Amino acid sequence: MSLPPCSLSSSFTTESSHGPRDHQVDKKVQIQKDALPVDIILRIAHHLVDEEHVGTLSAVQRCSRDLYITLSPLLYRRVDIRRTRSDSLLTLDASLASLTADLDIKVEEAVRSGQLFSSSNATLRRLDALRHIRRLTLFQLPSDPISTSFLTFITKSSALLLPNLESVQILPDAVDSIRTFIPGSYDRVRNPPFLEGLSKTSRPSRLCIAHRVVPSEEWEEHREISVLGQYQVVARLTQLRDDDDGGLWSSSLREFSVHDIVHQVLPSLQGCRNVYHFSSHLSSPSNKFLSPGPRSTYIPGPPWSYRAWQLGTAIKNLFPSGSDGKTVLKGTSWEFVNYDGHILTKMVRDDDDDSGVGYDEVQDLVQDAVKAGLPQDLPMREGFGRELVGEVFDKIGYVAGDRKCACCARIGNDRTTITRIRDIT
Numbered sequence: 154m155s156l157p158p159c160s161l162s163s164s165f166t167t168e169s170s171h172g173p174r175d176h177q178v179d180k181k182v183q184i185q186k187d188a189l190p191v192d193i194i195l196r197i198a199h200h201l202v203d204e205e206h207v208g209t210l211s212a213v214q215r216c217s218r219d220l221y222i223t224l225s226p227l228l229y230r231r232v233d234i235r236r237t238r239s240d241s242l243l244t245l246d247a248s249l250a251s252l253t254a255d256l257d258i259k260v261e262e263a264v265r266s267g268q269l270f271s272s273s274n275a276t277l278r279r280l281d282a283l284r285h286i287r288r289l290t291l292f293q294l295p296s297d298p299i300s301t302s303f304l305t306f307i308t309k310s311s312a313l314l315l316p317n318l319e320s321v322q323i324l325p326d327a328v329d330s331i332r333t334f335i336p337g338s339y340d341r342v343r344n345p346p347f348l349e350g351l352s353k354t355s356r357p358s359r360l361c362i363a364h365r366v367v368p369s370e371e372w373e374e375h376r377e378i379s380v381l382g383q384y385q386v387v388a389r390l391t392q393l394r395d396d397d398d399g400g401l402w403s404s405s406l407r408e409f410s411v412h413d414i415v416h417q418v419l420p421s422l423q424g425c426r427n428v429y430h431f432s433s434h435l436s437s438p439s440n441k442f443l444s445p446g447p448r449s450t451y452i453p454g455p456p457w458s459y460r461a462w463q464l465g466t467a468i469k470n471l472f473p474s475g476s477d478g479k480t481v482l483k484g485t486s487w488e489f490v491n492y493d494g495h496i497l498t499k500m501v502r503d504d505d506d507d508s509g510v511g512y513d514e515v516q517d518l519v520q521d522a523v524k525a526g527l528p529q530d531l532p533m534r535e536g537f538g539r540e541l542v543g544e545v546f547d548k549i550g551y552v553a554g555d556r557k558c559a560c561c562a563r564i565g566n567d568r569t570t571i572t573r574i575r576d577i578t
């Protein structure tokens with residue numbers, strides 16, 4: 154177990170009189186003596202994080218100034234963003250954007266002077282917290298005023314607000330916000346302000362997004378109500394990486410994953426290993442996922458040809474006419490995991506493909522369709538030489554079953570967001 158560095162003091166007591174102003178400790182239970190060594194404190198803190206008792210760690214962190222400073226790197230290593238609940242952390246006074254320069258020195262000065270916890274130093278404390286973040290999970294996007302002021306702060310500041318960010322995970326509510334976002338102007342592809350800001354103030358190497366999954370009987374209705382904006386999601390995620398107006402992700406992103414795919418249009422990011430995790434069937438009302446096989450036959454799902462279209466589109470989207478095919482291919486690959494998942498199948502194929510194909514035929518049918526389609530479609534595009542077709546195929550991988558996500562460590566439908574269609578607004 155690695156421990157974050159501590160340069161302040163070697164042991165701590167909890168002291169309510171020195172703690173942040175919103176924390177009160179009952180004096181009867183206050184520990185005044187027998188301070189714990191810092192190593193022990195940190196080991197306990199790591200266990201709290203491992204066991205996902207982050208609320209408890211947060212309470213301990215607020216017991217004293219020393220604990221606050223020492224435990225912040227651990228507490229803020231992984232941060233979840235939720236609408237309104239994260240507003241406080243992201244509320245930054247734009248008139249103080251100069252604080253981002255020499256932040257270490259300013260924090261140390263504020264600690265020495267005892268002013269770090271004064272109300273006038275709220276922005277300084279938040280900047281200090283943000284720079285510890287390594288993994289960011291967006292359950293929802295922050296509220297609009299906070300997102301806009303966050304972007305304003307970033308455009309004024311001289312340093313990265315999240316210099317240590319390594320991975321970003323965007324969960325279904327936030328993905329839906331990207332899909333339905335209405336920008337203030339249409340002069341270029343625009344993302345919600347929080348994401349635009351994030352792409353200008355961090356350099357993560359890993360990004361993944363996840364869709365919600367509804368019971369398989371409701372998949373078609375889900376497709377109908379979410380069809381609007383599918384291509385916007387593709388264009389906006391591409392823009393997040395390719396933003397040439399101060400965006401930094403084009404030089405940092407190397408891994409991009411999409412989880413829980415059923416019917417969605419698939420984005421691809423240039424220069425990345427693109428990994429697509431297709432969902433298995435979701436049976437109702439047990440809410441159990443059924444991997445492709447005999448048990449998942451006759452359950453509603455897209456036809457196999459729809460899956461072949463999804464795969465082909467994911468690849469072709471990266472080669473719009475006029476793009477330089479060779480440049481696009483540099484560092485780019487596509488991996489399709491559980492790609493026969495959630496397809497309408499039956500035990501044995503017959504004359505009627507509309508009612509499904511044999512469950513054991515899907516993999517070959519999909520691969521053959523991609524193999525036949527790409528050599529016809531790609532060379533039609535300006536800038537794509539026919540000789541590159543073979544290189545594209547070299548970069549396509551097929552994985553039956555599940556694979557661990559390099560960004561969020563999810564495997565298959567573990568931690569999938571399951572939603573009933575009636576609960577989708």
Ligand SMILES: [Zn+2]
Nearest residue numbers: 361558560561
């Ligand atoms: Zn992931």
